[in-house]
Amino acid sequence: MPPNDQALIRLERVSKTYRMGEVEVHALREVSLSVRQGALVVILGPSGSGKTTILNLVGGIDVPTSGRVVVDGVDIVRYGDAELTAYRRERIGFVFQFFNLIPTLTARENVELAAELVRSPRPTDEVLDAVGLGERAAHFPGELSGGEQQRVAIARALVKNPPLLLCDEPTGELDHETGRRILQVIGEINRGEGRTVLLVTHNSAIAPMADLVVRLRSGTVDSLEENPAPADPAGLRW
């Protein structure tokens, strides 16, 4: 999809190159992309295709080598450190593949840690209930299953009430059933609460739940596919 002035997110000719050890990796090559407000976008592609890089750039935790990343009409590439921090704090909810929970804090505390960052967070228990973890809130990450840990990570992202939810392989570490439940939670957040969701995965079976499917290959957009009737995640199989 070409850049669109009405879009919430616009990537304009974005390239990203970084060094990994002694290798120079061209993660993205002049990628352009638009995402409208309230959309659920699934970014598909094999390993090394640049999926996570797009998420990191939109999330303000990485900067492109060239190009513009416009969110809500503002090029966040021009942000300074303080503005980027505020941007991440107020607007972004991250869900990582490896959960990245703090092992020395309980599930509730992991969520509250993020809640402390914003002025009007959602009530922690409400968010934990929403992801089905009300009963397990007092447990430490080490005492939770992978699916439960991922739900804590989603609750942590949601508690700040961010308009944009970025999920990096949220089901990558989970079994099919748990993964499907996580996708249901994400679907509800998108449809029920109207939040924009960018979901990165290599699992093409997830694509049907998206409003927009972006396929990447070797750092370029291979295809863009709009889906006028997204499927219910409960019906997904893989």
Add this chain to the structure above:
Amino acid sequence: MSLLALKLVRDLWQSRWQYLAVGFTVMLGVTLYGATYMSYGNLDASFRHSYDRLRFEDFGVSFHAAPERVAERVRRIPGVRAVEGRLIEDVVIEIPGRSTKKLIGRLISIPSDRRPSVNDLLITRGRYLSGRTAREVILENSFARHHKLRPGDAIEVERAGARARFRIAGMAMSPEYLYVIRSKQDLMPFPDSFGVMFVSGDVLGPLVGKPGLISSIVATTSDPGRRPAIMQEAKRLLDAYGAEEPVAREDQPSHQFLEQDLTSFRAYSVLFPFFFLSVAGLTVYTLLMRMVRLQRPVIGMLMATGFSRRSVVVHYLSASLLVGGLASVLGSAAGFWLSGLVTRFYASFLSVPYIMLVPRWGAILVGVMIGTGVCLAAGILPARAAARTSPAEALRAEVPSSGRVVLLDRVMPGLGKMALAWRIPLRNVFRHPRRTISTVFGVAAAISLIMVSQGLLDSSEAAMDSFIHDTLHDDVRVEFATYQDRGVVNGVRGIPGVIWAEGALEIPVEFRKGDRTYSALLVGLEGSSRLHRLQSEGGERMRPTEAGLLLGQVLRAKLGVEQGDTVLVSLPRTRSEQEPVQRTARVAGFVWESIGTVAYLPLDRARQLFRADLPLPPGAITGVRVKADLRYLPEIRERLLGLPGAGAVNVLADFRRMLDDMLAVMRNVFAIMLLFGMALAFSIVFNMITINVLERSSEVATMRTLGIGRWKILGMITLENALTAAIGVCLGLPAGRFLVSAFIEAISTEEQMELFAFKTVVYPRTYVIAAVAIVIVVLLSQIPAVTQVNRLNLARATKERVT
């Protein structure tokens, strides 16, 4: 409590052993700093306080003999606060019932009806003198203790063939004999041959044939600025009585020695803590840096969630600050407590009358600031570095570099064919340069810490052994109270059990070169002396030479002379109204002796030098040195004591014991440093190894998942740690040796050299002990971490990066 603070507390708890070890390292450094620095402060204050309480002299003047009333004339000099006139006589004394206890006693008169207004005594046992004519003495404390004398015991004074018996009224400390030496030239207290006692002037005068006379005044002044003028005025008043140059407090022998000792102590109190804190600081830095690096993904997550860089840095700094602050406070408290022990120990050794133990808040504050600052500095760089990386990068796994593997494989072509159990550890050493370097540094630092203290102990022991065994070859020696003829040596050679005997002449003199003067002992030795072997600094044998003086290293430094120079040699007890008796002598060479500030001449040359000025008989000697069959030693001692004019008989074994006592403070300081060094070394190694193992949690978990047994993994970890430790040991041993030399260089001030000079000697056993101890600690340190890694949930550890 904020959640970040809660996280901090729980993180600290989870890694409590590592943080404890880091804190312990800092605490040791701060404790050592506090203990030594505060001890120095305490001792300094104790001496000053004791001097004030006992009204220690500001100056003194000795003269031949003068009526008691001259003291009153000195008192009238403006600026003089108090004056005490005393008669001082050195006599031979005997302790009844102990036939071998014959020695030189210095009798000093004190008022019997009041306490001295200058140089008062602190009575430690018994009482003060009871009456003007009572035959009572007060013994100087250390002398009484050495001979186990108590109030009520008797002591006999021999004077011109007559004997007088005194009863001991009490024991006391005197500010002018806190360190009991006969003169400036005698650098060591020898309670077996010299003691000080105080007696009523009304008894002493008649006893020594000088009734109503005094031979010294000591005075205090009210205006320090006028003191030089007052001293000169006092000298002018006393010139008619053969006054010597006035001696200011700073030049008073006991005070001067104690000041020198304190100066040396101050050098230790700065150098050791500086070294220890530096090592502790560098180690804590590497440890915290690695610990923070392990937290990179958490830092990435926190920043991705919206925490600012500042709050992330502050969060990680808080851990350093908390550990550093707490450890510093505890270290300062421990340092204060330890300073009390050190002060008491030192004070008891030197008989300091009043001990002042005051918390030195300045030193405590500095200790807390240093300890905390070290941790802050150690924490700030890695925390800032971690927070500076982009969150995305922090979240990404670190990529091992591969180039070094290629390099190693090139150097070791057979590496690829080796068993994995060897290949992996060998490659790991090169693949993780940061880990390898920090471990090598830690092990090298630990070895150095042990070696510095043990090397100093070795060096002091070697210096002592060299003096006792290489320089002195006599077993027993007799010192005469008056000059004797060398014919006595033949008599001594005839005593059964005597293998060899030699005469020696010792004259206290003052050497001068330009504007530099120094008091020392001129020793005349037989040219072919078998019992006193002189050595050059390089260890070559030297002999007294007709070519001139052989000067010890202290004299060389003090006078700043070189071979071939000419120095003035004068008798120090020169009467001021006369031309000073002085001779010139050429410096023929230099000798190295650990103890003593001595110059050597052949016996005859020494006699010739002052024959015209001293009542020296043609073959004058002041002592005989004897090599003996030790089975006959008691009999030989008896016979030597019976020689005419025999003042004291010293056995080398007792001399060694006295040397040990004299060096006890220094050696104890080294021993304490060794304990600290070992504790610090072990905590450093423990930390390094623990982190080494913990850093590899997921690697170990992966290997176990693949089915590699625990013992095999332990073997690989051990091999890698042992390899790095071996590199550390190889670097640490020479570094330790170098540091011993540097330390000896740094503490070998002129003050230190006057007391005890030593060269760098590190015994082979020290290398072995240090290396073996560290290797054992390396191996033992693996246990807790390996146990922890073995308990890992394999599924989680292989998947999760944040554990």
